[in-house]
Amino acid sequence: MLDAAPPDGYDARVQRWDVIVVGAGPAGCAAALGALRTDPAARVLLLDAADFPRDKPCGDGVAAQALDVLAGLGVDPGGLVRGSAPIVRMRLESPGGVIADRPVARSCWVVPREVFDARLLNTALSAGAVLRRHRVRTVRSTQDSVTVDDELCAPVLIAADGAESTVRRAVGARPWREGTVALALRGYAAAAGSVGQQQVLRMTTERWPAYAWLFPIGDGRMNVGYGELVRAGAEPRARRQLVDALHRLAPELDGRPVDRLRGHRLPLSTGRSRLTHGRVLLAGDAAALINPLTGEGIYYAVLSGSLAGAAAVGPDPCDAYPAAVKDALGRHFAHTDLLARAVRWPAFIDAGIRAGRDAQRTFDAICEIGLGSGRLDPLTLGHVLAGLPAAVRKRA
Ligand SMILES: Cc1cc2nc3c(=O)[nH]c(=O)nc-3n(C[C@H](O)[C@H](O)[C@H](O)COP(=O)(O)OP(=O)(O)OC[C@H]3O[C@@H](n4cnc5c(N)ncnc54)[C@H](O)[C@@H]3O)c2cc1C
Structure with missing residues (x-):
């Protein structure tokens, strides 16, 4: 029998995993799937503070591009969007009242996140990830491992815990810069016949950049909401003001009750996000990977999550992950940053x-x-x- 002393710092009470993913939303599930697709034997732990199915305030718009990424991870896109009807047209109304109403090149879908995220999580669990309900509070990163709440440990941790990321704060990442965060509120209402099976985005000069949306699900309901950029130095608006703005901009609601109204912050991409802190890789909203022009984040969450997962089980995660994101999205986010400045006008x-x-x-x-x-x-x-x-x- 070998009689070797345990390595320095070894603690039998700490459970060891190959990858720990904090957050089981789109970024976290894609991270787990990305890791397991690259190394099917990897022991991947998903931690989430919530019980699934759980709601997440969102427009529920799932772009075809997000489904492409998930299909590449072995997920059946048809299963994810079951029960929703494809969106075949988009109506964009500019702040000055110009309207572009056209068919879309690729259909997108509106799937309530309560449903979409639970389905995606099931595919990650079927692929071999282990889920534990656990609210992460502390993260310690050393040169070769990351320890969570003094009880779980892995060589790499993926922070996919969303816009209010605890992990991000715990590793000392910079808070969101003023003027780069939006605030949006969404609810559900009975579908309006005048909207049809098209997505409507109605922009407004009042507090521009700001817009309201009406996104039909295809089951007799629509997701409706309103969001605006929180300007540097300005107080975020009160819930009542956001609700009023929604009703002002969406006359189609026409007295329909809007239920489950909930707000949430959106950290928008500036094209300059730092994606690693020690052996912690940040993905999705935790890395501010939201399109600054539209507020769309699911595609970037699943793409960055899948790249983080694949890198986490590879030889050089902390270099490989930012390089992969730069390769996939670097020029895109440089252009959207430029455009986000231009559209202020x-x-x-x-x-x-x-x-x-x-x-x-x-x-x-x-x-x-x-x-x-x-x-x-x-x-x-x-x-x-x-x-x-x-x-x-x-x-x-
Ligand atoms: C109102 C609104 C409308 C939007 N509309 C759209 C849209 O139509 N289409 C689109 O593509 N994007 C939209 N977005 C953006 C989109 O919602 C996000 O980009 C997306 O949810 C990011 O996914 P994520 O996995 O990074 O984070 P999340 O989906 O937020 O998941 C994070 C997970 O981490 C868990 N968690 C948090 N803290 C902890 C902790 N300490 N310990 C353990 N677990 C934790 C949470 O419970 C959650 O399950 C919208 C956002 C808002 C606010």
């Missing part, structure tokens, strides 16, 4: 929507920038800039 977004109204190709390019990893190509930019002088004159 409402004439620019008016010109953009007008260009989308006038050409399906431009409309498709705008959707790909807002929902996927699209970039601003010269043709689209030229089309938008050509309409800018007229948009400026109209506002003068």
Whole structure:
């Protein structure tokens, strides 16, 4: 029998895993799936503070691009969106009242997160991940391992615990910068016939950048909501003001009761997120990977989660993960950062929507920038800039 002393710092009370993932939302489940697809023998622990199924305030819009990522991880997209009808058109209304109402190149879906996340979690558990209900409070990262609440330990931890990430704070990451966080509120109402099976995004000059949405689920209900950027130095608005803004901007509600109204913050991408702290990899909202133009985050959560999971079981996680995200999304987020600054000027977004109204190709390019990893190509930019002088004159 070997009589070797345990290594320094060994504590038999600490349970060891190959990867610990904090948060079992889209980013966390994709991280678990990414790790297990790369190394099916990996021991992957998912921790979540909530009991599933759990709600998450969201527009529930699931882009085709998110389903592509999940399909690549072996998930059946049809099973995830079961019971919802495909969205075949999008209606974008600019702050100046320009309307682009066109078919979408790729259908998206509206699936209540209570349903979507529980289904996704089931696929991660079927793939071999272990789920434990546990609210993480402390995280200690050393040179070769990460310990959670003094009881769980792994060589790598993936922080997928959302916009208010505890892990992010615990590892000393910078708080969200002022002017890069949005606040949005969503609820459910009976579907309005006038909306049909299309997504409506209605922007407003009042507190721009801000918009309301009406997203039909296809089961007789629609997800409705309103969100706005929290300006640097400004007090976030009270719930009542957000609800009033929703009703003002969505006359289709027409006295319909809106239930389950809940608000949440959205940390928007600036294209400069730091993705690792020691042996902790940040994914999804915990890494501020939300599209700053649309507030869409599920696609970026599953993409970053899957890349973090794959890197976590590879040889050099802390270098491999940021490199993979940069490769997949670096230029996209550089362009959306630039565009997010440009659209602060409402004439620019008016010109953009007008260009989308006038050409399906431009409309498709705008959707790909807002929902996927699209970039601003010269043709689209030229089309938008050509309409800018007229948009400026109209506002003068
Ligand atoms: C109102 C609103 C509308 C939106 N609309 C859309 C939309 O239509 N389409 C879209 O793509 N995106 C939308 N988004 C953004 C989208 O909701 C997020 O980007 C997405 O949920 C991010 O996924 P995630 O896995 O990173 O985090 P989350 O989905 O927030 O999951 C985090 C998980 O971590 C758990 N957790 C938190 N703290 C701890 C802890 N200390 N210990 C253990 N577990 C913990 C939570 O319980 C949760 O399950 C919207 C956001 C808001 C607020």
